[in-house]
Structures are given as C-alpha cells and as structure tokens.
Amino acid sequence: MEQAVVEQIVKQVLAKLPGQLAMGIPVGVSNRHIHISSEHMETLFGQGYSLTKDxxxxxxxxxxxKETVTLVGxxxxxxxxxxxxPVRKITQIEISRTDGFILGIEPPVRDSGQIEGSPGIVVAGSKGAVTLRQGVICAARHIHMPAADAARFHVVDGDRVVVTIPGARGGTFANVLVRVHPNFRLEFHLDTDEANAVGLKNGNFVTLA
Incomplete structure (x- = not known):
C-alpha cells in the first residue's frame, strides 16, 4: 500500500514538471533471475511445491x-x-553477458520468450536438478507501458525506440522494444551490465530521444 502511494505521488509530481522530466521513464535494473515452469519447480523443490512470495x-x-537456485555451467x-x-509455461533464465563469461556460455540477446537455439544449463534446487537443453538468454532491453503512457509517448506495442540516459556516463540505447498492456506499469528494463555502463540505478529516470 505504501509503495502504491509513493508511486502515485511521483506520477503527480512528474506530471506537473515541464519538458523532458515530465516525460521521464523510471528505470528497473534486472539482476540475474529465473522464470520457472511448474514441472521444473517440482523437480527442483519437490512434488506439489509452491513459490513463497518475498x-x-x-x-x-x-x-x-524467497526460493533461489544454483546455475552450473x-x-x-x-x-x-x-x-x-508467478510460475510460467516454460523455464527461462535471464543473465548478463558477464554472468555468461562466469558460467562459460554465450547467451544471445533475445526478447522474453524467444529461447529457441539458446544455450542450456544445469539448474540445481533443494530437492533435485534439471538439465535444460535451452533457455538461457540476455534479455533485450525494453519498456513496459500502459496504454495511457503509450499514447503520451506516441508509440504502440512492438515499436523500437531510442532511450536517452542523463548523467556523467550517460548516452543512448537504441533498439529498445516497447511493450504495451493495460496491466503494465511504466518502467524501462535493462540488465546490470547495461546499467553499470551508463551509471543507471533503480529509480533513476530516462527519456525517449
């Protein structure tokens, strides 16, 4: 509840500001993580297991x-x-290129769900392990937008845009996918390698070029 109130206040403040700041897009830096299928979750954590929300x-x-796994490359x-x-239909692992160096694999840059031909890996949980044939990617940077924000930015679902990053190490990111859905909240997603390169942190703001 408190977080929702804070987000609403931020939106109201931004709406009153002129120029690019009013068109700011909040940043969400994605650390390595895994989206898991129900089948693989039961293998890793036991039959009938359900995720515990943190x-x-x-x-x-x-x-x-709260649950975590170990990736073995x-x-x-x-x-x-x-x-x-929540649990998904397929298991997908999203890591940075640096993580790939550590594991000894070369994950391709892909939009979410496009795992065909990507590297596999061994995933270990508390009750077992799964050997994935494919599913490890570097998630392509993208922006989540509700319809109202898409109209405000004059974009539609599937568009590719250029994002401008302010600051001493700022610059631009091209080929950023726009994803529009009524349930989405405005947020620019990128991985830790990309964020570190331009000095971005969670809660920072970027703009469209």
Whole structure:
C-alpha cells in the first residue's frame, strides 16, 4: 500500500514538471533471475511445491520469490539466483553477458520468450536438478507501458525506440522494444551490465530521444 502511494505521488509530481522530466521513464535494473515452469519447480523443490512470495515487483502480479537456485555451467557456478513468480509455461533464465563469461556460455540477446537455439544449463534446487537443453538468454532491453503512457509517448506495442540516459556516463540505447498492456506499469528494463555502463540505478529516470 505504501509503495502504491509513493508511486502515485511521483506520477503527480512528474506530471506537473515541464519538458523532458515530465516525460521521464523510471528505470528497473534486472539482476540475474529465473522464470520457472511448474514441472521444473517440482523437480527442483519437490512434488506439489509452491513459490513463497518475498516481495512484489512493480509489474502487476509479478513477484520475487524467497526460493533461489544454483546455475552450473561448463566453466563456473552462480549461486542464489532468484526465482521470479508467478510460475510460467516454460523455464527461462535471464543473465548478463558477464554472468555468461562466469558460467562459460554465450547467451544471445533475445526478447522474453524467444529461447529457441539458446544455450542450456544445469539448474540445481533443494530437492533435485534439471538439465535444460535451452533457455538461457540476455534479455533485450525494453519498456513496459500502459496504454495511457503509450499514447503520451506516441508509440504502440512492438515499436523500437531510442532511450536517452542523463548523467556523467550517460548516452543512448537504441533498439529498445516497447511493450504495451493495460496491466503494465511504466518502467524501462535493462540488465546490470547495461546499467553499470551508463551509471543507471533503480529509480533513476530516462527519456525517449
């Protein structure tokens, strides 16, 4: 409830500001995580297991679970990789290129759900392990928008836009996918490598070029 109140106040303040700041898009930096299928969850954590919500994420219905897994690659291991809920139809792992170096794999840059031909990996949980044939990607940067914000920015679902980042290490990111849905909340998603390169943190604001 408190978070919803804060978000509403921020929107009201931004709406009263002139120029680019009023058109600001809040930043959400995505750390490595996994979206998991019900089949794989039962293998990793036991039959009939359900995820335990740790905290809600900004997008409606999505949450960070208390459960984590370990990723085992050809050259290295990443422990305590957070599961994001709710459960999905397919298992998808989103990591940065740096994480790929650690694991010894080369995940392609893909839009969410496009895992065909991506590398596989071993995922270990508290009760078992799964060997994935594919499913590890670097998620392509994108913007979630509700319809009202899409109209405000004059974009539609599937558009590709250029995002401008302010600050001492700022610059631009091209080829940013716009995703529009009534339940979405305005947020620019990028991974930790991209955020670190331009000095972005959660809660910062970017604009469209």
């Amino acid at each position: 905290k809600d994420l900004k997008q409606v219905g999505e949450f960070a679970a 050809p050259k290295g291991v990443l422990a305590k990789v957070r599961i994001l809920g």
